Amino acid sequence: MNKVIxxxxxxxxxxxxxxxxxTYAAEHQIPGLVHGYVVxxxxxxxxxxxxxxxxxxxxxxxxxxxxxxxxxxxFMPANDFQTSKIYEARLPLSDDKVYYGGQIIGLxxxxxxxxxxxxxxxxxxxxxxxxxxxxxxxxxFKEAPPQSGExxxxxxxxxxxxxxxxxxxxxxxYKTSTEMHAPMEPHAIIAHWQDSDSLxxxxxxxxxxxxxxxxxxxxxxxTERVRVVTPFIGGAFGSxxxxxxxxxxxxxxxxxxxxxxxxxxxxxxxxxxxxxRSETEQTIRLGxxxxxxxxxxxxxVKSCTSxxxxxxxxxxxxxxxxxxxxxxxxxxxxxxxxxxTPTFMRGPGENSGMWALESAMDELAWTLKIDPxxxxxxxxxxxxxxxxxxxxxxxxxxxxxxxxxxFGWKDRPKQPRxxxxxxxxxxxxxxxxxxxxxxxxxxxxVRLLPDGTAHILTAANDMGTxxxxxxxxxxxxxxxxxxxxxxxxxGDSLLPDGGLAGGSxxxxxxxxxxxxxxxQVLKTAKAKTAQEAFATxxxxxxxxxxxxxxSAPGEEGKKWAFQSWGAHFCEVSVDEEIGRLRVTxxxxxxxxxxxxxxxxxxxxxxxxVIMGTGQALMEECHVDPNIGYPxxxxxxxxxxxxxxxxxxxxVAFVGEPDLNFNPAGVRGLGEIGITGVSAAIGNALYHATxxxxxxxxxxxxxxx
Numbered sequence: 001m002n003k004v005i006x007x008x009x010x011x012x013x014x015x016x017x018x019x020x021x022x023t024y025a026a027e028h029q030i031p032g033l034v035h036g037y038v039v040x041x042x043x044x045x046x047x048x049x050x051x052x053x054x055x056x057x058x059x060x061x062x063x064x065x066x067x068x069x070x071x072x073x074x075f076m077p078a079n080d081f082q083t084s085k086i087y088e089a090r091l092p093l094s095d096d097k098v099y100y101g102g103q104i105i106g107l108x109x110x111x112x113x114x115x116x117x118x119x120x121x122x123x124x125x126x127x128x129x130x131x132x133x134x135x136x137x138x139x140x141f142k143e144a145p146p147q148s149g150e151x152x153x154x155x156x157x158x159x160x161x162x163x164x165x166x167x168x169x170x171x172x173x174y175k176t177s178t179e180m181h182a183p184m185e186p187h188a189i190i191a192h193w194q195d196s197d198s199l200x201x202x203x204x205x206x207x208x209x210x211x212x213x214x215x216x217x218x219x220x221x222x223t224e225r226v227r228v229v230t231p232f233i234g235g236a237f238g239s240x241x242x243x244x245x246x247x248x249x250x251x252x253x254x255x256x257x258x259x260x261x262x263x264x265x266x267x268x269x270x271x272x273x274x275x276x277r278s279e280t281e282q283t284i285r286l287g288x289x290x291x292x293x294x295x296x297x298x299x300x301v302k303s304c305t306s307x308x309x310x311x312x313x314x315x316x317x318x319x320x321x322x323x324x325x326x327x328x329x330x331x332x333x334x335x336x337x338x339x340x341t342p343t344f345m346r347g348p349g350e351n352s353g354m355w356a357l358e359s360a361m362d363e364l365a366w367t368l369k370i371d372p373x374x375x376x377x378x379x380x381x382x383x384x385x386x387x388x389x390x391x392x393x394x395x396x397x398x399x400x401x402x403x404x405x406x407f408g409w410k411d412r413p414k415q416p417r418x419x420x421x422x423x424x425x426x427x428x429x430x431x432x433x434x435x436x437x438x439x440x441x442x443x444x445x446v447r448l449l450p451d452g453t454a455h456i457l458t459a460a461n462d463m464g465t466x467x468x469x470x471x472x473x474x475x476x477x478x479x480x481x482x483x484x485x486x487x488x489x490x491g492d493s494l495l496p497d498g499g500l501a502g503g504s505x506x507x508x509x510x511x512x513x514x515x516x517x518x519x520q521v522l523k524t525a526k527a528k529t530a531q532e533a534f535a536t537x538x539x540x541x542x543x544x545x546x547x548x549x550x551s552a553p554g555e556e557g558k559k560w561a562f563q564s565w566g567a568h569f570c571e572v573s574v575d576e577e578i579g580r581l582r583v584t585x586x587x588x589x590x591x592x593x594x595x596x597x598x599x600x601x602x603x604x605x606x607x608x609v610i611m612g613t614g615q616a617l618m619e620e621c622h623v624d625p626n627i628g629y630p631x632x633x634x635x636x637x638x639x640x641x642x643x644x645x646x647x648x649x650x651v652a653f654v655g656e657p658d659l660n661f662n663p664a665g666v667r668g669l670g671e672i673g674i675t676g677v678s679a680a681i682g683n684a685l686y687h688a689t690x691x692x693x694x695x696x697x698x699x700x701x702x703x704x
Contacts, residue, residue: 008599039106044132044628077217101628102272139335162296162327166287177620185234238344275343314349358679384561416690427688437562443496460498466600478518504668516549579700591655608673
């Protein structure tokens, strides 16, 4: 047998992306295509008194102009996360109200993009303006509603008693800034109707089957009358899972016009209309005995949402799984402001929550004069304290010990400001990483063809995480083929439902389905390997041996809690004269169950570390207080890491296959790499300087 799983397989889609032959949403060529450009509000709160489209309608090449006065008909979908979902609970152009700066208030359609953009700027709007609320310090916070059906508040034990029994106490408030998704591929859609009862959508979608059902509900169609095509996604991070208003409006306008219509958002428009990570304010209270045993953990969170969707950044989700304490209290509050709608962004909740919790744990370690690694080992939770279930295949302690060994943690000076190099202060820091093990139902089809190749088909997709390669490696391993002999087709709703590329669940959902389909096709061919099947295919009278199989969660969630674990260790240098902090060394160790492809797995962790470094040191989005619009407007004004900002990132994996979780023993990986990164950097900064910064990003002005 040709063992492939666990080795380092190069990307199946790598050549297509490098050569430019990978087709993204805006690149599909449709005869008769027209172009749309959205008109956005220049205020953040108020009402449209009048909207004059006459000049736009007379402009060269203009086909039509849509506003709330002539908005094409759409229906509200179930919007329940199970069958369908839209990012904003308000349908586009459904009234004359303006809820946030940059909200879509119109769409101009013309024969070219340039003409549509020109005409859009000719639309004249008069507003009845109200003062927008864009400053969280002036907002009213109320208890956050459940997120994805789960309550965010939780309490066990006696908080007051826990505090009273504590020898050492930490209470601090940690803040994070608004972060933008900023994927390489802009948000774009082509909607192509065949008459008025059959729709093809070319749009980057992390949830192909869900997006298909959502558009079907939006337009009152049977699901099979909608086709979603998304073979490649140029980055998503949570912002391309469901339809945004521009996508809904594009499909509705295309139906009205009976013309294929393309809408591509500008970077400026994306800052307001395609989601972001909400700013947070988190207060952590820790109490511990003299030996470091935690007696109490209290975690309070405030985040902000828009008037058209209640989305709370669920930072407290990680708290009950990380460290055991007899007294635990979690509380989340949410404020409605005149801002664009926040949404899921790589490690939603876990990432921001770990900044606060892992920073507080470091502060407690310094207070108690206990090694931060030892403090975590002493207090690691054996069960999910919210669910009361033991963890399956947990190797968090191995992550800490292996990471400490590889980094050389034992040589760490025990005092701040004790290390210098080339006239700069040097500090070492560490933090834990975690993300839940999640999976959904998924299906795949396998075909063995006369040319000696295997063809794997599923509506799953690849947003850059390596799904093409993981599917190919899984099939090659199961069939006894080389990876080169496996062709993978993804991202088309005509194919079997491949599940959701979000919540780090694509690999965990899809790999068991691919394995099952491979086993089934060999059974169909009455063969032990694909080579045996190929040998008999010619005599069988068939064009191919094929089989479809599915995999779905069972009762395991009633017995076990599933979580992936990790640890980050880093070194920073600080030039105090100019307030410059640089990350100079990095080690990450992860426990994710079975590693399917070592190469893409390590790449995912590195991507998370890079993204977390951006959060820690530079990423933030301020809002103009007068018009409520983000002041960043492109990839030059929104600061994120470049190559020069990132050192070599050493990645290792520990643990065992988590066979309680799924037959493949694999858990998710896409998001855990970012969790804990900002805290590791902040903790290293304290070791270097003796200064604790609790407000992200750690920009030079805060270091001077």
